Amino acid sequence: MSRAIVRAGADRLLPWLLPVLALAAWEGLAQAGLISTRVLPKLSDVALAGVRLTGSGELFGHLQASFARAGAGFLIGGGLGFVLGLLNGIFPVAEKLLDSTVQMIRNVPHLAMIPLVILWFGIDEEAKLFLVALGVMFPIYLNTFHGIRTVDAGLIEMGRSYGLTHWQLLTEVILPGALPSILIGLRFALGIMWLTLIVAETISASSGIGYMAMNAREFLQTDVVVLGVLLYALLGKLADSVARLLERWSLGWHPAFQKP
Amino acid sequence: MTVLALHRPAPRPQHTYVPARPQGSDGVGVRIAGLTKGFGDHPVLRGIDLELAPGEFVAVVGRSGCGKSTLLRLLAGLDTSDGGTLRLDDGDVTGFAGRTRIMFQDSRLLPWKRVIDNVGLGLRGDWRPVAQEALRQVGLERRAGEWPAVLSGGQRQRVALARALVSHPGLLLLDEPLGALDALTRIEMQSLVEAVWRRQGFTAVLVTHDVAEAVTLADRVILVEEGRIALDVPVDLPRPRERSHPDFAALEGRILSHLLRREDADA
Ligand SMILES: Nc1ncnc2c1ncn2[C@@H]1O[C@H](COP(=O)(O)OP(=O)(O)O)[C@@H](O)[C@H]1O
Numbered sequence: 001m002s003r004a005i006v007r008a009g010a011d012r013l014l015p016w017l018l019p020v021l022a023l024a025a026w027e028g029l030a031q032a033g034l035i036s037t038r039v040l041p042k043l044s045d046v047a048l049a050g051v052r053l054t055g056s057g058e059l060f061g062h063l064q065a066s067f068a069r070a071g072a073g074f075l076i077g078g079g080l081g082f083v084l085g086l087l088n089g090i091f092p093v094a095e096k097l098l099d100s101t102v103q104m105i106r107n108v109p110h111l112a113m114i115p116l117v118i119l120w121f122g123i124d125e126e127a128k129l130f131l132v133a134l135g136v137m138f139p140i141y142l143n144t145f146h147g148i149r150t151v152d153a154g155l156i157e158m159g160r161s162y163g164l165t166h167w168q169l170l171t172e173v174i175l176p177g178a179l180p181s182i183l184i185g186l187r188f189a190l191g192i193m194w195l196t197l198i199v200a201e202t203i204s205a206s207s208g209i210g211y212m213a214m215n216a217r218e219f220l221q222t223d224v225v226v227l228g229v230l231l232y233a234l235l236g237k238l239a240d241s242v243a244r245l246l247e248r249w250s251l252g253w254h255p256a257f258q259k260p
Numbered sequence: 261m262t263v264l265a266l267h268r269p270a271p272r273p274q275h276t277y278v279p280a281r282p283q284g285s286d287g288v289g290v291r292i293a294g295l296t297k298g299f300g301d302h303p304v305l306r307g308i309d310l311e312l313a314p315g316e317f318v319a320v321v322g323r324s325g326c327g328k329s330t331l332l333r334l335l336a337g338l339d340t341s342d343g344g345t346l347r348l349d350d351g352d353v354t355g356f357a358g359r360t361r362i363m364f365q366d367s368r369l370l371p372w373k374r375v376i377d378n379v380g381l382g383l384r385g386d387w388r389p390v391a392q393e394a395l396r397q398v399g400l401e402r403r404a405g406e407w408p409a410v411l412s413g414g415q416r417q418r419v420a421l422a423r424a425l426v427s428h429p430g431l432l433l434l435d436e437p438l439g440a441l442d443a444l445t446r447i448e449m450q451s452l453v454e455a456v457w458r459r460q461g462f463t464a465v466l467v468t469h470d471v472a473e474a475v476t477l478a479d480r481v482i483l484v485e486e487g488r489i490a491l492d493v494p495v496d497l498p499r500p501r502e503r504s505h506p507d508f509a510a511l512e513g514r515i516l517s518h519l520l521r522r523e524d525a526d527a
């Protein structure tokens with residue numbers, strides 16, 4: 001009994017062992033003066049910087065700015081990708097008309113558009129939203145399209161012969177059937193979302209985590225720079241966890257997600 | 261073992277809703293004349309003439325690829341014919357969502373819906389008690405809340421049967437629904453199908469490659485060959501039928517030899 005508890009505890013703690021050891025080593029080496037603070041500040045200094053910026057409300061402001069951009073860009077790009085995927089997945093005419101165009105645009109790396117985007121929108125919010133939306137759109141589009149196309153045709157035929165309306169067919173057969181694929185697209189898109197935001201905020205911004213880190217660099221505040229990097233890592237992990245949770249919650253029917 | 265219990269003359273189920281039509285034998289009659297269907301330049305059905313009386317149970321046998329499924333899909337309105345007529349006596353085959361239901365070898369349950377929600381698919385109003393009752397008829401009332409993925413093949417087919425029965429079909433089309441089941445489950449399912457057919461009185465068309473199954477269940481066995489009906493034999497044996505009965509064996513042998521003779525001729 002107690003052995004089982006110890007075991008379960010060990011299972012949960014084990015993945016954290018290496019990260020904690022690495023952080024301890026970092027702090028230890030920095031304290032001993034073996035690492036120059038110009039290269040890497042002490043972990044405790046980073047934490048202090050975090051506390052300081054939280055206290056002044058600065059950190060929260062930057063977080064808010066980054067979140068707002070990420071969210072808005074994601075909604076716009078993801079929404080467009082989803083609608084396009086839906087259209088092209090369901091109506092062959094739409095696919096004929098749109099798919100090759102979408103594929104062509106997809107082959108342009110969206111970050112390569114930065115100079116052009118700056119010309120178009122300047123360095124305002126629109127530029128960042130545009131980049132995030134563009135990056136997020138394609139994984140959602142591709143996976144929605146693919147998901148819909150691979151829904152078991154037998155199930156659709158069955159649904160029609162059982163008198164489902166077009167709307168019911170869409171919401172009860174096609175979308176749930178495409179959902180595993182759509183969620184994979186979502187996870188990809190979340191990763192791209194943060195990556196694009198980091199790049200966009202680092203290049204030009206007056207708020208946000210990326211701006212905070214770049215600004216601190218000018219004043220040689222390495223602790224704040226590292227804080228920014230850590231925050232990005234944390235946010236990326238958070239987004240991925242949310243996506244996983246969403247998968248678990250919505251794919252309970254899927255054999256791969258059933259508890260043994 | 262609920263399945264075997266159903267074999268006894270069961271009391272009429274008491275439904276708490278008003279069915280679309282009065283209960284009882286409300287099977288739909290079918291008239292098929294000169295029905296043809298081909299794929300590309302390959303003719304599959306070359307002129308099928310067939311009449312089904314309301315409430316009749318007809319089995320269709322024939323070699324693989326002779327067009328049994330094609331015929332069933334035409335009856336279900338899933339495909340359109342090239343020529344000939346196909347009439348149900350409550351109207352034309354307008355296709356979907358009439359009083360026709362079809363069951364396939366694969367259960368085609370929606371994996372993302374619980375068993376009960378699969379049974380209630382497409383129903384309106386207060387359908388839960390009705391779906392629950394249909395599950396009871398196939399002996400799965402306790403599995404209502406499960407995902408289809410955790411059921412066995414035979415149980416999934418029983419859920420598919422409940423889903424077909426829940427709307428009181430006038431015509432039930434069965435395309436080798438027991439084809440993938442093991443021998444014991446097959447026999448259980450056969451008596452279940454017979455029991456619900458006797459209780460609900462729908463017209464049934466069962467495609468099967470198992471001649472014994474055809475003789476066990478059907479009022480008439482039809483053999484499709486080269487796109488036409490080559491044999492149409494009534495089965496005048498009392499139900500439930502005993503496979504060991506000499507008349508059963510004689511009839512089974514007659515149909516089988518007809519099937520095999522063709523294979524010899526082709527070889
Ligand atoms: N959708 C289709 N497209 C082309 N050929 C088909 C199609 N459906 C069936 N066929 C052909 O029609 C013939 C009869 O098929 P089917 O009705 O499925 O036979 P079975 O009697 O085994 O059920 C076969 O030769 C098959 O290859």
Ligand SMILES: [Mg+2]
Nearest residue numbers: 328329330435
């Ligand atoms: Mg077939």
